[in-house]
Structures are given as C-alpha cells and as structure tokens.
Amino acid sequence: xxxxxxxxxxxxxxxxxxxxxxxxxxxxxxxxxxxxxxxxxxxxxxxxxxxxxxxxxxxxxxxxxxxxxxxxxxxxxxxxxxxxxxxxxxxxxxxxxxxxxxxxxxxxxxxxxxxxxxxxxxxxxxxxxxxxxxxxxxxxxxxxxxxxxxxxxxxxxxxxxxxxxxxxxxxxxxxxxxxxxxxxxxxxxxxxxxxxxxxxxxxxxxxxxxxxxxxxxxx
Amino acid sequence: xxxxxxxxxxxxxxxxxxxxxxxxxxxxxxxxxxxxxxxxxxxxxxxxxxxxxxxxxxxxxxxxxxxxxxxxxxxxxxxxxxxxxxxxxxxxxxxxxxxxxxxxxxxxxxxxxxxxxxxxxxxxxxxxxxxxxxxxxxxxxxxxxxxxxxxxxxxxxxxxxxxxxxxxxxxxxxxxxxxxxxxxxxxxxxxxxxxxxxxxxxxxxxxxxxxxxxxxxxxxxxxxxxxxxxxxxxx
Amino acid sequence: xxxxxxxxxxxxxxxxxxxxxxxxxxxxxxxxxxxxxxxxxxxxxxxxxxxxxxxxxxxxxxxxxxxxxxxxxxxxxxxxxxxxxxxxxxxxxxxxxxxxxxxxxxxxxxxxxxxxxxxxxxxxxxxxxxxxxxxxxxxxxxxxxxxxxxxxxxxxxxxxxxxxxxxxxxxxxxxxxxxxxxxxxxxxxxxxxxxxxxxxxxxxxxxxxxxxxxxxxxxxxxxxxxxxxxxxxxxxxxxxxxxxxxxxxxxxxxxxxxxxxxxxxxxxxxxxxxxxxxxxxxxxxxxxxxxxx
Numbered sequence: 001x002x003x004x005x006x007x008x009x010x011x012x013x014x015x016x017x018x019x020x021x022x023x024x025x026x027x028x029x030x031x032x033x034x035x036x037x038x039x040x041x042x043x044x045x046x047x048x049x050x051x052x053x054x055x056x057x058x059x060x061x062x063x064x065x066x067x068x069x070x071x072x073x074x075x076x077x078x079x080x081x082x083x084x085x086x087x088x089x090x091x092x093x094x095x096x097x098x099x100x101x102x103x104x105x106x107x108x109x110x111x112x113x114x115x116x117x118x119x120x121x122x123x124x125x126x127x128x129x130x131x132x133x134x135x136x137x138x139x140x141x142x143x144x145x146x147x148x149x150x151x152x153x154x155x156x157x158x159x160x161x162x163x164x165x166x167x168x169x170x171x172x173x174x175x176x177x178x179x180x181x182x183x184x185x186x187x188x189x190x191x192x193x194x195x196x197x198x199x200x201x202x203x204x205x206x207x208x209x210x211x212x213x214x215x216x217x218x219x
Numbered sequence: 220x221x222x223x224x225x226x227x228x229x230x231x232x233x234x235x236x237x238x239x240x241x242x243x244x245x246x247x248x249x250x251x252x253x254x255x256x257x258x259x260x261x262x263x264x265x266x267x268x269x270x271x272x273x274x275x276x277x278x279x280x281x282x283x284x285x286x287x288x289x290x291x292x293x294x295x296x297x298x299x300x301x302x303x304x305x306x307x308x309x310x311x312x313x314x315x316x317x318x319x320x321x322x323x324x325x326x327x328x329x330x331x332x333x334x335x336x337x338x339x340x341x342x343x344x345x346x347x348x349x350x351x352x353x354x355x356x357x358x359x360x361x362x363x364x365x366x367x368x369x370x371x372x373x374x375x376x377x378x379x380x381x382x383x384x385x386x387x388x389x390x391x392x393x394x395x396x397x398x399x400x401x402x403x404x405x406x407x408x409x410x411x412x413x414x415x416x417x418x419x420x421x422x423x424x425x426x427x428x429x430x431x432x433x434x435x436x437x438x439x440x441x442x443x444x445x446x447x448x449x450x451x452x453x454x
Numbered sequence: 455x456x457x458x459x460x461x462x463x464x465x466x467x468x469x470x471x472x473x474x475x476x477x478x479x480x481x482x483x484x485x486x487x488x489x490x491x492x493x494x495x496x497x498x499x500x501x502x503x504x505x506x507x508x509x510x511x512x513x514x515x516x517x518x519x520x521x522x523x524x525x526x527x528x529x530x531x532x533x534x535x536x537x538x539x540x541x542x543x544x545x546x547x548x549x550x551x552x553x554x555x556x557x558x559x560x561x562x563x564x565x566x567x568x569x570x571x572x573x574x575x576x577x578x579x580x581x582x583x584x585x586x587x588x589x590x591x592x593x594x595x596x597x598x599x600x601x602x603x604x605x606x607x608x609x610x611x612x613x614x615x616x617x618x619x620x621x622x623x624x625x626x627x628x629x630x631x632x633x634x635x636x637x638x639x640x641x642x643x644x645x646x647x648x649x650x651x652x653x654x655x656x657x658x659x660x661x662x663x664x665x666x667x668x669x670x671x672x673x674x675x676x677x678x679x680x681x682x683x684x685x686x687x688x689x690x691x692x693x694x695x696x697x698x699x700x701x702x703x704x705x706x707x708x709x710x711x712x713x714x715x716x717x718x719x720x721x722x723x724x725x726x727x728x729x730x731x732x733x734x735x736x737x738x739x740x741x742x743x744x745x746x747x
Contacts, residue, residue: 005647008730015730022734067422073381076395076411080404082520086529155289162292163382168515176295177514180385182489183647184730185302192295199290239638306642306652387642387652397641400616402519 005183015186023175027194030171033164034157034202036093041100041153046146048101049108050134063109066102074099074160078167092164099160100153107149111142140214147210151203158199162191172198225405226412240393242413249390249417253380256312257373260319264372265365268324272331272361273353281328288321293379301386311383311390318379319372326368330361366429373425377418381410391417478505481698484512484521484530488644489726489733490581490666490719494534496737497714497746498692501706504747513733517617517644518543525695526569532707535693537562537576538686539583539623547622551686555580559691570696574704576689577711579719581666583623583685584677588653591660592676599679600632603660607634613658615644623685624662631684636660650675666716668724690714706746713744 016023052059077095085091115138123137165173172191179188229235236242271277293314300310334357342356358365384392394410397403481502485495492513499509512530515521522543524530537558538551544565551558555576562573587597595606603610618624619639628634640658642648649661650673663670663677670677692707718740725731741747 012730019732067419072411072415072418073378073392073395075381075392076407076414079395079399079407080411082404086524086527088529152289155286159290159292162294165294165514166385166516168512168520173292173294174514176292176298177487180298180301181487181514181643181646182727182730183302183651186730188295188298188302192292192299195292195295196287196290200286203286203290305655306648306657384641387640387648387657393641397616400517400519400641401620402523402617 005185008183008185010185011189012186016190019187023190023194026170026172026174026191027198029169030158030161030173030195030198033089033092033096033161033169033171034154037096037100037157037161038150038154040093040097041104042150044097045101045104045108045149049105049112052105052109053112059109063106066105069098070102074163075166078164082167089169091167092161092169096157096160096164100157103153103156104146104149107145107152108142111145111149112138114145115141143214144210147206147213151206151210154202154206155199158195158202162195222405222408226408229405229409239389245389245391245393246413246417248388249377249380249392249414252308252311252315252383252388252390253373253377253421256315256380257319257369257376259312259316260372260376261323261369264320264323264368265327268327268368269331269353269358269361269365271324272328273349273357275332278328278332281325285321285325288318291317293318294382294385297382297386306387308388310386311380311388314383315376315380319376322371322375323365323368326371327361327365330364330368331357333364334360362433363429366425366432370422370425370429373421374418377421378414381414478507479698480508480510481532481703482510482512482530484515484524484533486518486521486533486644487514487516488646488664490664490723491534492733493722493726493737493740494690495532496734497710497741498532498534498707500737500741501710501746502703504741505702505706507703517615519617522693525571525693528695528697531698532692532694535573535691536581536688537573537691538688540573540691540693541565542622542686547620547626549622551623553683553687555687555689555691558687558689562691566693567696572694572696572699574692574694574699575708575711576687576691577714578689579666579714579716580687580689581664581719582680582688584663584665584680585628585660586653586663586670586675586677587660589674589676592678597676597678599681600628600634600684601681603634603678604632606659607636610636610659611638611640611657612636612660612662613640613642613649613652614662616641618662627684631682666719666723667727668720668722669727672728690719710744710746714740 048062052062074095077098078091081091081094085094119137119141120133123133128136161169161171162173162176164170165177170177172195175187175191179185179191234241238244268281271281296317297310297314300313304310304313338356338360339352342352347355380390381392381395383390384396391410391414394406394413398406398408398410481499483495483499483502485491495511495513499511503509512524515524515530518539521530521533522540525533537555541551541558541562542549544562550561559573559576566572585600591597595602597603612618612625612628614624618641619626621627622630625636625639628636640652642652642658642661645661645663645667649658649663650669652658653661653675654673660678663675665677690711692711694703694707722736722740725736726733738747
C-alpha cells in the first residue's frame with residue numbers, strides 16, 4: 001500500500017474534535033441540499049407522472065427522455081449549467097433536482113400502472129369520476145412505489161451532493177475536497193463516512209415513513 | 220446557436236482526433252477502464268449474488284450491500300483510493316470496480332430468488348441435479364434481472380469514470396475537467412456529449428445483447444416491462 | 455406541463471433567500487482551490503468581520519477561470535489575487551506583466567475598472583509559478599536552472615494544472631522563453647498533492663509548483679531557477695468589486711497587505727499543507743498577532 005502522505009494518519013481525532021461545529025454545519029447543508037432536491041423533484045414528478053399515466057402518447061417519450069438525461073454525468077451537467085446560472089446553489093439544485101426527477105418520475109408511473117385492473121374497474125363501477133378515482137384510489141395504492149422512488153432518489157442525491165463541492169457548494173463534499181487539496185485523510189474520511197451514514201439513516205427513516213403511510217400493507 | 224456551431228467546429232478540428240489528448244485515445248481509455256472495471260466487478264458480484272440466491276441465504280446481505288453501495292459517494296471513494304494506490308489509472312479502477320458490484324449482486328440475487336418454486340420442484344422431479352438446476356433453469360430464468368444489473372452497473376461506471384479526471388486519470392472526463400480549468404465551455408460541452416453518448420450506447424448495446432441471450436419465452440414478458448427498471452446512479 | 459413549470463418556479467423561489475441587509479453590508483470573500491488562497495481569503499474575511507461587516511465565504515472555488523467572472527457578475531466581492539497572473543489572465547495573455555509588482559497592478563486596474571472591480575496595493579509577499587524536479591533528477595542531470603533543461607526537455611513530461619497549456623507563464627512561456635518543448639503534458643492540480651506526488655512517483659519529470667509552497671523541501675524536490683525571467687512579479691493583491699471598496703475596506707486590506715511578509719506566507723502554507731492545520735485557524739492566528747481582530 002502506498003499513501004501519498006505517509007506521515008498523515010487515516011484519522012486524527014483531535015482534528016475531528018476541533019472541527020465538530022464546521023462538520024455539523026456541512027452535514028446540515030448536505031441535508032438541506034438533499035431535501036430541496038427531493039422535495040422539488042417530487043413536486044414536479046407527481047404531475048408529470050400522472051400526465052404520462054393518463055396521456056398514453058406522452059409515456060414512452062417522457063420515460064425515454066429521462067433515460068437519456070440520466071446518462072449525462074453529474075459533473076458534466078453541473079459544468080454545463082455554470083454559464084447560465086453561475087456559481088450558486090441554483091446550479092447545484094437544478095442538477096440534483098434533475099436526477100431525482102428522473103428516478104421519481106419512473107416510480108410514479110410504475111406505481112400508478114401497478115394498480116390492479118379489477119380495482120380500477122370496481123372504482124369505476126362504484127361511480128368514481130376519474131379525478132376522484134386518481135386521488136382516492138390510484139395515488140394511495142401507488143404510494144409504496146413512490147416511496148421506494150423517494151428512497152432511491154434520496155440516497156442517490158446524498159451521494160451526488162458531494163460532487164457539487166467542485167462547483168462551490170457541497171455539504172460534506174467540502175471535507176472530501178479539502179482532503180484532496182491538502183492530501184489530508186481526516187476530512188476525507190469524515191466526509192465520506194458521514195455521507196454514507198446519512199444516506200443509510202435517511203433510507204431507514206423513509207422505510208419507517210412508508211410503513212406509517214400505508215397501514216394496509218402491514219402484515 | 221453559435222455555441223452549437225462552436226461545438227461542431229470543435230469536433231471537426233483534426234487536432235482533436237489525434238494523439239494522447241485526441242478523441243479516439245480518450246474514448247479508448249474510457250471504454251477500456253469502464254469495461255475492465257465492470258467485468259472485474261461482474262466476476263465478483265455475479266457468482267456471489269447467484270449463489271446467495273440459489274441457497275436462499277444472505278438476502279439481507281445482498282439488499283444491504285445494495286443500499287450501502289448506493290450510499291457511498293464515488294467522489295470520496297476515488298480520493299480514498301488515490302491515497303491507497305497513488306495517482307492515475309489505479310485509483311479510478313478501484314473506485315469503479317467497487318461501484319460496479321452492488322447492483323449486480325442485488326439483481327442476480329433477486330433474479331435467482333424469484334424463480335418460481337414450482338418450476339424448481341418440477342426440474343428436480345425430472346431428476347436434475349443442483350448444478351444442472353442452477354445452470355439450465357435458474358440462471359436462464361433470472362437472466363433478465365441479471366442483465367439489468369450488469370446494464371445498471373455499466374452505465375453507472377461509464378458516467379462515473381468522468382470523475383476520475385479529478386485524480387489525474389485520462390478518459391473522456393479529461394475534456395470536462397480541463398475545459399472547466401481552461402474556461403472553455405465548448406470543450407466541457409463536447410466532453411459531456413461524448414460521455415452521454417457512450418453511456419446511451421452502453422445501455423442500448425447491452426439491451427441488444429440481452430435480446431440475443433434471452434430465452435424466447437421470456438422476451439415477450441420483457442418487452443412489456445421495457446421501461447421498468449430500478450434507477451441507480453452514484454455520480 | 456404548466457403545473458410542472460409552476461412548481462419549478464416555486465422551487466426556484468425557495469432556493470434563493472436574499473441575504474438580510476446589515477448595517478455595514480455583506481461581503482462575500484472567495485478563494486482559489488489551494489490552501490494559501492483559503493488562508494489569505496480567511497485573513498481578509500476575519501479582519502473585515504472584526505470591523506463589523508457581514509462576511510460570507512466561497513473557498514476552494516476553483517481557478518481564475520471560475521473566480522474572476524464570478525467577481526464581475528457580483529456573485530463574490532473580494533478574492534486574494536496575484537498581480538501578474540491576474541493581469542495576464544484578463545488581457546488574454548498579452549505578456550504585459552513585468553518584474554515590478556506595482557506596475558503590474560496599475561496595468562491590471564486599466565482592465566478591471568471598466569468591469570466594476572479593482573486591485574488594491576500589492577503586498578511584498580509573492581507566490582510565483584516555479585518549476586521543480588526531484589532532487590534525484592536534479593543531481594543526475596546537473597540541473598539548477600530552467601535553461602539547463604534544453605537537452606532533456608524532449609524526453610520529459612511536464613505536469614501542472616489543466617490550464618497550464620493555455621497560460622503564458624506555464625507551458626507556452628517555457629516554450630517561448632526557454633525553447634523547451636516537452637514530450638507530453640499531464641493535467642494535475644495547481645502545485646498541490648497530485649503534482650508533488652506525481653513528481654515523487656516519476657509519473658511526471660517536471661512540475662509546476664509555487665514559490666511560497668512550504669512543502670517542497672519535505673518532498674525532496676528542487677526548484678529550478680528562472681534564469682531568463684519568464685515569471686513576472688506575482689505579488690499578492692486583493693481584487694475587489696468597486697461597489698464594496700469603500701475607504702474603510704480599502705484602507706484595511708492595504709494595511710493587511712503591508713503587514714504580510716513572504717516568510718509569514720511560507721510558514722502558514724507549510725502549517726496548512728504539511729502539518730494539516732486549518733487555513734481558518736492559521737488566518738485567525740495571523741489576524742490576532744497583527745492586531746486586526
């Protein structure tokens with residue numbers, strides 16, 4: 001094994017102790033960047049997903065377009081936005097919202113399409129109008145798929161936020177970038193490990209929320 | 220419009236088609252690195268996922284591996300790998316190899332687990348040994364999910380290999396990182412375009428391979444589920 | 455689609471909180487992506503904060519290609535610049551920079567003022583581009599100055615930041631002033647760990663480092679003397695938006711520059727890069743010691 005700076009240990013607890021306030025601030029910023037991205041992605045994905053579900057001609061083009069956009073590397077996407085939106089939180093958020101949107105859109109469509117045909121027929125037979133049927137029957141039944149999408153989107157976004165350090169935002173990514181710039185392992189490790197723990201905590205929390213939201217699916 | 224013309228001019232400049240920094244070499248580097256990392260990842264991930272699925276054990280391991288794997292920030296792993304193995308191609312390979320593993324483990328586990336118990340009983344009833352059952356029944360039936368796992372990994376790896384330019388490796392990410400450094404949006408855009416096209420080609424190419432490999436009976440099922448695949452991206 | 459556009463607009467509104475106006479105003483201090491820049495930016499920021507300004511930071515922002523446009527568009531207000539490099543960047547590599555720091559700043563201001571920005575008084579401390587080889591290479595080929603490289607350059611790989619091939623004081627300058635044509639160029643970082651480690655590992659043969667770098671000796675590197683004076687006076691100078699450069703701010707930053715010495719700079723860089731101390735804490739110390747806070 002070869003370490004760039006052999007005198008630098010993997011973790012220096014004195015550094016960690018001295019930097020708890022700034023690490024905490026980075027963590028909070030990380031959470032904030034993630035929450036804005038997922039919330040906004042969801043606000044856009046639900047109407048778009050309903051449109052794709054209801055208007056068949058829109059479905060395949062929308063999903064295919066999201067597949068194509070998804071293939072653009074995040075660093076490239078952020079870099080391409082800089083000329084238009086500058087070095088602001090907006091640049092980071094447009095990129096992050098874009099990626100969450102793609103994951104969420106797919107799950108909204110899949111969730112709505114997964115509603116069993118006989119359930120829909122029964123609702124229609126009971127005289128539900130389409131809008132009411134959507135709100136009362138189809139969307140609630142799509143919740144598990146939508147929450148699954150939120151989980152994937154949240155965990156993915158937490159990883160992606162670190163990349164925005166390269167364009168001046170970054171949350172915990174700042175620590176990783178500091179580690180790269182100064183050849184300093186402690187911030188690098190703290191940033192990476194906290195980012196993983198944050199993602200796992202968010203995933204567990206959302207799994208709990210899913211159980212609360214869909215009491216009928218509990219065994 | 221003039222920006223797109225500049226991009227077109229960038230692509231038609233013969234200087235950008237020769238030498239170490241030329242598109243053919245950068246593309247080759249990117250493809251070699253991505254293919255190598257995905258293949259090495261598959262060598263580890265597929266046997267693991269398939270065996271876990273076959274013996275029905277370690278389901279939690281497979282699922283948590285996928286969760287943790289998705290949560291690992293590639294940028295951090297890349298820099299940690301840099302500390303471990305030095306600059307250049309090696310840290311990029313290590314980070315991409317690790318990135319490639321989780322979706323393949325999870326998908327092959329879920330695929331094998333999902334094979335109908337009655338089908339397996341019928342195969343055993345016909346006198347198939349476990350090994351034959353695995354290779355002749357379970358793997359072919361799980362192939363759509365296994366292939367989807369490979370596809371997700373490969374596309375992730377192609378996209379993430381871009382970040383490796385931050386730790387002094389080549390590949391198509393060079394255009395993006397150098398373009399950012401030189402304030403050359405045309406070069407950045409051209410690089411992004413090349414990576415995106417490569418990722419899409421990877422997706423389409425592997426979907427084509429899947430079409431050839433799939434047993435006939437499964438094809439119809441698959442085409443119905445064309446756009447249904449779990450999203451997964453790390454960078 | 456209309457709904458999507460609306461929600462997107464709503465999200466856009468959510469992300470841009472206008473900063474609260476303070477009695478003395480807000481100043482955003484930026485720095486480039488290396489520790490020295492973080493230290494200097496923090497020194498400016500802390501001294502300003504002590505005077506009651508509401509200071510926010512954008513550190514490790516990237517290189518000049520990112521930072522200078524951000525200043526002109528008002529996304530940042532102030533950054534620690536380098537007299538010659540700023541000049542040659544904004545004049546698109548005309549080669550106007552010389553060995554007199556004040557003359558470089560005067561010329562620089564001719565370009566900055568129409569953009570609503572200005573450079574203040576340069577410090578005595580400077581940070582010039584320098585080129586280093588390993589001590590082993592230096593003793594093997596008897597290298598002490600850049601012109602000694604001419605028999606070897608065609609076999610050598612040069613390493614530096616991505617912008618090096620387009621900067622007159624980097625690869626093109628070595629070619630023009632010294633006639634050195636290298637075998638290849640490798641994109642690394644601006645005199646950071648990638649470059650220094652690439653030198654130690656033999657991935658590159660010669661690399662761009664900085665004259666104020668405190669970690670060169672620790673890595674067994676030798677800086678080659680710039681015997682044909684390619685590098686111009688790159689003294690540290692605050693670059694600031696004219697709108698925020700009131701008399702108090704200007705006087706304060708000029709006083710900081712006057713107090714900052716080359717040995718302070720090298721020592722702080724060593725503490726940050728080799729001993730891994732915090733740029734922020736180093737800046738705090740310096741500001742306290744010199745009575746700015």
